[in-house]
Amino acid sequence: MNAQITTKEILNRLFSVYVKKHYIKIFVSIICMVLVAAATATNAWLMQPVLDDIFINKNRDFIIVIPVVILLIAFLKGAASYFQSILMSFVGYKIVADLQRHMLATLLKCDLSYFNATNSGTLVSRFLADVGALSRGVHNVIINIVKDSLTFIFLLGVMFHHDLKLATITLLIFPLAIYPISRIGKRLRKISKNTQVGFGLLTKKLTESFQGIKTIKSFNAEKVEASKIEKEIENLFSLTLKSTKVNSISRPLMETLGGLAVALIVFVGGTQVINGETTPGTFFSFLTALLMAYQPLKSLATLNATLQISMASAERIFEIIDQKPSVIERNPNKDYILKVSNPYDLKINNVHFKYENSPNLILKNINIEIVKGQKVALVGHSGAGKTSLLNLIPRFFDVEKGNILLDKVDIRDLSFKFLRDHFSIVSQDVILFDETIKTNISYGKQNANFQEIKTACEKANCIEFIDDLPNKFNEYVGEKGVRLSGGQKQRIAIARAFLKNSPFLLLDEATSSLDSKSEKKIQISLSKLMKNKTSLVIAHRLSTILDADKIILLHRGKVEAVGKHNFLLKNSKIYKNLYELQFKE
Numbered sequence: 001m002n003a004q005i006t007t008k009e010i011l012n013r014l015f016s017v018y019v020k021k022h023y024i025k026i027f028v029s030i031i032c033m034v035l036v037a038a039a040t041a042t043n044a045w046l047m048q049p050v051l052d053d054i055f056i057n058k059n060r061d062f063i064i065v066i067p068v069v070i071l072l073i074a075f076l077k078g079a080a081s082y083f084q085s086i087l088m089s090f091v092g093y094k095i096v097a098d099l100q101r102h103m104l105a106t107l108l109k110c111d112l113s114y115f116n117a118t119n120s121g122t123l124v125s126r127f128l129a130d131v132g133a134l135s136r137g138v139h140n141v142i143i144n145i146v147k148d149s150l151t152f153i154f155l156l157g158v159m160f161h162h163d164l165k166l167a168t169i170t171l172l173i174f175p176l177a178i179y180p181i182s183r184i185g186k187r188l189r190k191i192s193k194n195t196q197v198g199f200g201l202l203t204k205k206l207t208e209s210f211q212g213i214k215t216i217k218s219f220n221a222e223k224v225e226a227s228k229i230e231k232e233i234e235n236l237f238s239l240t241l242k243s244t245k246v247n248s249i250s251r252p253l254m255e256t257l258g259g260l261a262v263a264l265i266v267f268v269g270g271t272q273v274i275n276g277e278t279t280p281g282t283f284f285s286f287l288t289a290l291l292m293a294y295q296p297l298k299s300l301a302t303l304n305a306t307l308q309i310s311m312a313s314a315e316r317i318f319e320i321i322d323q324k325p326s327v328i329e330r331n332p333n334k335d336y337i338l339k340v341s342n343p344y345d346l347k348i349n350n351v352h353f354k355y356e357n358s359p360n361l362i363l364k365n366i367n368i369e370i371v372k373g374q375k376v377a378l379v380g381h382s383g384a385g386k387t388s389l390l391n392l393i394p395r396f397f398d399v400e401k402g403n404i405l406l407d408k409v410d411i412r413d414l415s416f417k418f419l420r421d422h423f424s425i426v427s428q429d430v431i432l433f434d435e436t437i438k439t440n441i442s443y444g445k446q447n448a449n450f451q452e453i454k455t456a457c458e459k460a461n462c463i464e465f466i467d468d469l470p471n472k473f474n475e476y477v478g479e480k481g482v483r484l485s486g487g488q489k490q491r492i493a494i495a496r497a498f499l500k501n502s503p504f505l506l507l508d509e510a511t512s513s514l515d516s517k518s519e520k521k522i523q524i525s526l527s528k529l530m531k532n533k534t535s536l537v538i539a540h541r542l543s544t545i546l547d548a549d550k551i552i553l554l555h556r557g558k559v560e561a562v563g564k565h566n567f568l569l570k571n572s573k574i575y576k577n578l579y580e581l582q583f584k585e
Contacts, residue, residue, distance in 0.1 A: 007307065010314045014138060018098050022091045026142070029091075032084035033147040039077035041154030044289035046070065048162070052281030084147070092139035099131050103320050111325050112396045113356045121204025122197075126320055129199050130313040133192070137310020144303045148296035155293040162286040163278065166265055170290060173261045187246050193312035195239040202232040243309075265290055326356075327398050334413040341421065343372040343503035343534055344407035346393070351402035353388060361400070362388045364557045370550075372503075375535045377545035379578060380554035386538045389554070390506050393536070394423050424497035426526075427508035428540075430489040432481030437466060438473040440481075440492055444500040452499060460495035460525045462488075487521060494525045505535040542579055551575075 019026070050066060053059040107123065159167040209216065209225050216225050269283045338344065347370070353363040363385045370376045378386045391397055392404060395411055404411045411419055424444075432440050441456060442448045453473070457463050465488050469475040481489045497505065507526065523544060539545040546565050553561040553568060553575050561572040568575040 007311050010311050010318070013318070014095075014134075014314065018095045019091070019138065019142075022094065025087045025091055029084045029087040030146050032080040032087070033143075033150055035080035036077055036084065036147060037150035037154045039073045039080070040151050040292060041158050041289065042073055043070070044155055044292050045158050045161075045285055047288045048279075048281040048285035050281070051284050052279050056280065084143075088139060088143060091142075092135050095138060096131050096135040099134065099317060099321075100127060103127060103131075103317065106321050106323050109325050110323055111327050111356075112391070114323060114325075116355075117357065119200070119204045121202070121207050122200035123320070124207075125196060125200035125203050126316050130196055130316050133196070133313040134310050134317060137306050137313070140306050141303060141310070144296075144299050144306075148299045151296040152293050152300070155289045155296075158289040159286055159293075162282050162289075163269070163272075166269055166286055169264055169268065170261055170293075173257055173264070190312070191239060191243045191246060192309040193315065195236065195243060196313060196316060198232065198236040198239050202229070202236055205229050205232050246305075262287075262290065327395055329415055330413055333415045333418070334409055335415050335418040337409050338407055338414070338418070340418070341501075341503060344422070345372050346370040346504070346534065346536075347405040347408075348389075348392075349402050349405065351389075351392065351404065352400045353385075353392060353397065354400055355388075355397075362557055363392075366402070366559055368552055368559065368562075370534060370536060372534050373532070374549040375530060375537065375545075375547070377537045377539050377548040377551045378554060379539050379542065379545070379551060379575070380560070381574075381578070384554040385557045386554055387508055390508055390536065390538060393506060394420050394425070422502055423504045423506055424500045424502040424529075425506045425508070426490070426493045426497050426529075430481065430493045432477050432484070432489060432492060434476065434479045436471075436474045436476055437462075437469075437492065440477060441495045441499060444496055448499055453495075456495045456498035459498045459528050460491045461521055462491045462495050465491075490522050491525055494522070494529055497529055503533060505530055505533050505537075507535060507537040509538050509540040 046066060046069065049062060053062045054066065103126065156167065156171075159170060205225075205228055209229065216222060265287060269278070269286065272278045273280055273283050348366055348368040351363055351366040352361055354361045366389060368376075378389065380386055388397075392399055393411070395416065398412065406414065406419070406422070433443070438450070438453055441453050441462075445452075450473075454463075457466060466472055466475075475483075477483050477489075477492075481492070484492070537545055537548070542565075545551060548564070550562060551565060551568055552559060553572055555574055560574055561568055563571070569579060
């Protein structure tokens with residue numbers, strides 16, 4: 001979003017998209033606010049008959065009438081305040097939910113490159129802190145503008161009804177605060193934006209520290225991490241304190257102006273009472289209305305500050321909502337040309353690729369043909385572009401030039417669901433959710449029954465360790481599967497792939513981080529999984545792909561050589577070097 005966007009533009013968007021649809025509740029709430037404001041003004045007006053008719057004229061009839069009226073007004077005001085609060089709270093909470101829902105929908109559509117460039121702590125901060133601040137701001141703005149304005153207008157009506165001269169004096173004093181308060185609001189917007197950035201940085205550091213606690217302890221780096229986090233805490237403290245200091249400037253300003261108004265009214269009004277120009281009851285009723293008007297007027301005076309804090313949050317929220325993915329589905333798609341879950345040939349034609357913020361190509365002129373049913377391996381030194389190529393096939397990223405064809409259909413012409421249903425991915429970095437084993441395995445097939453899940457586990461050799469767990473399939477695996485070993489997590493990932501049963505497998509160094517014993521078990525599971533499927537395998541250990549139908553050697557983003565193991569061993573110095581590095585013993 002453009003950093004120069006105005007408050008008016010943000011407010012127009014907020015009200016047209018998120019607030020306007022609740023117009024019935026807001027309208028009823030405004031009626032309740034009118035009743036509250038009228039009740040407040042009536043209480044001020046009642047001071048005149050209380051003093052003049054009861055205390056001075058000693059009229060006994062008013063001793064019964066006025067208390068009953070006060071009681072009825074109190075009941076009416078209380079009921080109206082209750083319903084106004086409930087209705088406006090509903091609107092406020094609904095705005096929060098709608099904003100978070102829209103942010104989530106946008107983020108789930110964003111490219112992987114966006115998540116690579118944006119820290120997760122920043123996103124969490126915007127989801128929680130920014131949305132909360134914006135909702136509170138909009139909620140307070142609506143209430144302040146309507147309820148406090150109405151209350152002030154009704155009380156001003158009481159003041160003008162009693163004394164035109166005193167009411168005019170009051171009106172001339174309070175506008176003096178407008179300019180300094182507007183300046184305060186602009187400063188607060190800038191400080192608030194920096195505060196939310198600081199909150200995101202603190203969230204980021206905390207998340208990293210808690211997830212990396214094992215590494216921190218192993219290097220005795222507790223003090224180092226504490227120092228980093230304390231720096232962010234101190235920064236957030238300084239910004240919050242600065243915001244409070246700036247925001248608090250309006251209070252002495254309003255107190256001084258309020259004191260000036262009351263002092264002038266007491267002087268002028270008191271003189272009028274002494275001279276017999278007005279009654280004590282009228283004067284005290286006016287003074288009561290003035291004192292009652294001070295609170296809503298003070299709220300209105302701080303409205304700009306509240307609004308600017310909210311606008312700082314709104315800018316950051318709309319930055320997310322306005323994100324547009326570059327990897328998008330074409331409409332209409334060509335799913336109908338291919339049959340669901342059929343095995344197909346895969347052809348990579350003249351593909352060039354680079355990451356969004358990278359000046360250099362990662363892949364250059366890649367041409368690969370994979371016939372259905374083949375096991376094809378990608379090998380090469382670290383940084384050769386193997387994983388980048390693998391990520392292009394399910395369209396996690398789009399090619400810079402060239403195309404990838406699934407049975408002669410450009411994958412960019414297929415829907416995401418149709419395309420990705422054809423691929424099962426097993427990588428070295430297995431992500432498990434803090435759910436049960438059963439839920440994690442059925443993640444790619446939500447409607448799978450228990451027998452299907454169990455069969456997938458048997459094929460992936462998971463049963464042997466699942467049966468040893470206290471809650472079997474209902475055992476929670478912890479955050480990122482922390483309660484399972486590396487080999488167990490890999491077998492869960494393979495069970496997922498068995499259950500999904502896609503015709504094409506993408507294996508990204510699935511055994512690279514395992515010990516020899518675990519690797520053998522995983523290789524047995526992978527061999528079962530690859531049977532009758534088309535497989536593209538990134539191999540860390542060449543011993544795992546000696547039986548591949550085709551081995552593709554990538555070097556510095558280019559296809560250096562293609563062939564079977566023995567052919568490459570004889571004809572490629574780079575491949576021979578890779579082989580000897582692993583088997584020199």
